[in-house]
Amino acid sequence: MGPLGILSTLEQLPAVYSPALSHDGTKLAYYADFTGRMELYVADVRSNSAPVQITSGELPDVVEAPLRWMPDGAGILIVKRLGASPESSAWCIDLRTREMRQVAEEMPAGTPGRVSPEGRFLIWNAALEVYIADIESGELCRIGQGMAFMQASDWSRIGGGVYVTASDSEPLRNRDVYYVQLDGCRATAMQKVYSSGPETMDLSGRVSHDGRWLAITTRRSDRTWAVLADLVTGSTTTVTGGTLDAFPLTFSRDGSRMLVLEESPVTVRLAEIALATRRRRVIATGKGVVYDADYTADNDVVYVASDPRHAPRVMLHDSAGHAASALVDPTRDVPGAFPTVATRKARFTSENLCIEGLLHAPAERAGDRRPAVVLLHGGPSARDRLEWNALVQLIVGSGFTVLQVNYRGSAGYGDAFEHLNVRDVGGGDARDVAAAARWLQDMPGIDGTRLICVGGSYGGYLVYRQLTRYSDLWAAGIAWMGITDWTSLYYETTDAVRLYCRALFGGGPSELPQMYMEASPIHDVARLTAPILMIHGKNDPRVPVTQARRFRDRLLELGRHNVCYVELDEGHGLTARAARIRMYKKIAEFLHSLL
Numbered sequence: 001m002g003p004l005g006i007l008s009t010l011e012q013l014p015a016v017y018s019p020a021l022s023h024d025g026t027k028l029a030y031y032a033d034f035t036g037r038m039e040l041y042v043a044d045v046r047s048n049s050a051p052v053q054i055t056s057g058e059l060p061d062v063v064e065a066p067l068r069w070m071p072d073g074a075g076i077l078i079v080k081r082l083g084a085s086p087e088s089s090a091w092c093i094d095l096r097t098r099e100m101r102q103v104a105e106e107m108p109a110g111t112p113g114r115v116s117p118e119g120r121f122l123i124w125n126a127a128l129e130v131y132i133a134d135i136e137s138g139e140l141c142r143i144g145q146g147m148a149f150m151q152a153s154d155w156s157r158i159g160g161g162v163y164v165t166a167s168d169s170e171p172l173r174n175r176d177v178y179y180v181q182l183d184g185c186r187a188t189a190m191q192k193v194y195s196s197g198p199e200t201m202d203l204s205g206r207v208s209h210d211g212r213w214l215a216i217t218t219r220r221s222d223r224t225w226a227v228l229a230d231l232v233t234g235s236t237t238t239v240t241g242g243t244l245d246a247f248p249l250t251f252s253r254d255g256s257r258m259l260v261l262e263e264s265p266v267t268v269r270l271a272e273i274a275l276a277t278r279r280r281r282v283i284a285t286g287k288g289v290v291y292d293a294d295y296t297a298d299n300d301v302v303y304v305a306s307d308p309r310h311a312p313r314v315m316l317h318d319s320a321g322h323a324a325s326a327l328v329d330p331t332r333d334v335p336g337a338f339p340t341v342a343t344r345k346a347r348f349t350s351e352n353l354c355i356e357g358l359l360h361a362p363a364e365r366a367g368d369r370r371p372a373v374v375l376l377h378g379g380p381s382a383r384d385r386l387e388w389n390a391l392v393q394l395i396v397g398s399g400f401t402v403l404q405v406n407y408r409g410s411a412g413y414g415d416a417f418e419h420l421n422v423r424d425v426g427g428g429d430a431r432d433v434a435a436a437a438r439w440l441q442d443m444p445g446i447d448g449t450r451l452i453c454v455g456g457s458y459g460g461y462l463v464y465r466q467l468t469r470y471s472d473l474w475a476a477g478i479a480w481m482g483i484t485d486w487t488s489l490y491y492e493t494t495d496a497v498r499l500y501c502r503a504l505f506g507g508g509p510s511e512l513p514q515m516y517m518e519a520s521p522i523h524d525v526a527r528l529t530a531p532i533l534m535i536h537g538k539n540d541p542r543v544p545v546t547q548a549r550r551f552r553d554r555l556l557e558l559g560r561h562n563v564c565y566v567e568l569d570e571g572h573g574l575t576a577r578a579a580r581i582r583m584y585k586k587i588a589e590f591l592h593s594l595l
């Protein structure tokens with residue numbers, strides 16, 4: 001199938017968001033746009049019967065926050081954004097009558113947490129602030145003023161308070177777990193529950209159904225562990241070991257077992273730990289990425305996973321039969337197929353570093369020398385993993401080999417690797433991308449004269465960097481939401497990204513003007529001669545559209561006619577399906593023009 005076929009398949013591929021089991025583990029709720037609109041669905045997990053559509057057009061088109069079950073299973077809390085404002089309102093849908101009742105309004109930008117066991121209060125996690133909303137009166141109380149509260153994770157089953165992650169130091173490097181006692185939605189007292197030491201990350205998680213255990217994620221000595229706090233005795237124990245980073249998720253209903261995610265740099269798998277013996281069992285979820293999991297009423301496991309060939313699916317793992325079946329599979333009813341992407345890990349050397357990537361190849365044709373795309377993630381501390389990527393499908397389906405590169409600065413390879421880009425923005429990381437291009441040039445079956453550099457956000461920045469500083473390597477480039485000028489970005493972006501820039505550069509542009517200038521492709525724009533497709537969101541608060549407009553204007557002043565420029569009615573992420581498809585179409589057309 002060519003790019004047009006893949007585009008139409010992508011256009012029809014339903015999106016499924018925020019699957020969540022009811023508190024008693026019998027029902028699965030999720031958002032999906034099977035009908036072309038985003039609606040809420042509920043399915044019975046035991047019978048695996050057809051899901052019931054609960055809403056009919058009442059939801060916003062773009063889901064901005066996960067849904068939450070009311071503890072009695074009679075209702076579901078959903079969040080709506082108020083127009084263009086960052087504020088939200090929370091609504092409860094009665095599953096029997098389908099009535100929607102507003103339960104809280106004018107909540108600051110944030111994410112809903114769990115509803116309290118008796119169904120009266122809702123945790124609301126905003127940036128560095130935690131609120132408790134009274135669902136009956138609509139009152140909203142901020143808890144923990146004077147400290148940076150990162151998030152509240154769950155409710156005590158015994159004391160009526162919440163467990164939170166908080167930081168008592170700047171710049172938030174040390175995080176500990178606290179218990180906050182509540183009277184209604186107001187905090188009355190607070191005590192530290194767990195700290196593994198100074199400058200460590202201890203993050204509060206779920207409470208077991210019987211209220212005895214609290215799951216804690218601890219990051220220290222470059223590793224992530226699952227810790228179990230006994231809320232009755234106050235003791236804590238580390239329950240994971242081995243070589244993989246482990247993230248505790250949730251407890252079985254009888255409190256005897258716990259699910260953990262085990263991460264390698266490019267995969268995430270699911271394991272179960274017997275709490276009494278600490279015996280660990282890996283649940284066969286396939287080679288890909290598991291995002292979330294929970295126990296059903298029958299102690300089977302529902303999990304969400306994807307791999308390069310399958311978009312995220314909700315799967316049911318039958319613990320007795322050790323077999324998995326799909327509860328929700330967006331690809332199941334989509335006519336046509338995606339190209340069979342043969343994916344393998346790739347490793348190459350850049351200076352003294354071993355850089356890992358993922359190589360996706362189209363079907364081979366004898367005597368064929370294929371063009372290739374180097375596809376770059378953002379962050380910069382994100383990473384590419386063995387998971388579903390619609391763009392990879394599109395580009396491979398267009399006849400290109402794709403190499404994703406976890407350049408220095410990517411997460412998953414240890415703290416030292418992740419910080420190698422500090423005070424070296426566009427330095428070593430850009431050399432890693434150039435090394436990736438040279439590695440591809442030496443590969444049999446690749447046409448080294450037709451390499452295209454593609455990426456978004458920080459990945460878009462690296463595209464601009466490559467086309468200006470390593471122009472001999474590239475036949476073309478595609479950048480979306482990319483940074484072209486770090487100095488103006490610093491003054492025009494959000495507070496959070498400004499802080500991030502300070503950490504990345506080691507200060508602001510007034511202290512380090514040369515470093516900010518050196519890192520900015522706008523000052524090298526004259527070196528760019530290859531065809532380029534620039535895409536940017538008009539409403540991007542993180543990397544404002546002026547970054548793209550100024551760069552395009554300079555290219556046009558220089559008489560470059562091979563600039564294709566597109567603005568989307570979007571922010572930093574591509575949340576609306578229509579915008580995503582429009583971007584994919586532009587990319588497919590551009591790539592086709594290079595063949």
Ligand SMILES: CSCC[C@H](NC=O)C(=O)N[C@@H](C)C(=O)O
Pocket residue numbers: 377378379380456457458459496497500501542543
């Ligand atoms: C310093 S790059 C700013 C944009 C970036 N997005 C994509 O790469 C970003 O928001 N990065 C950080 C702050 C993040 O991903 O959280």
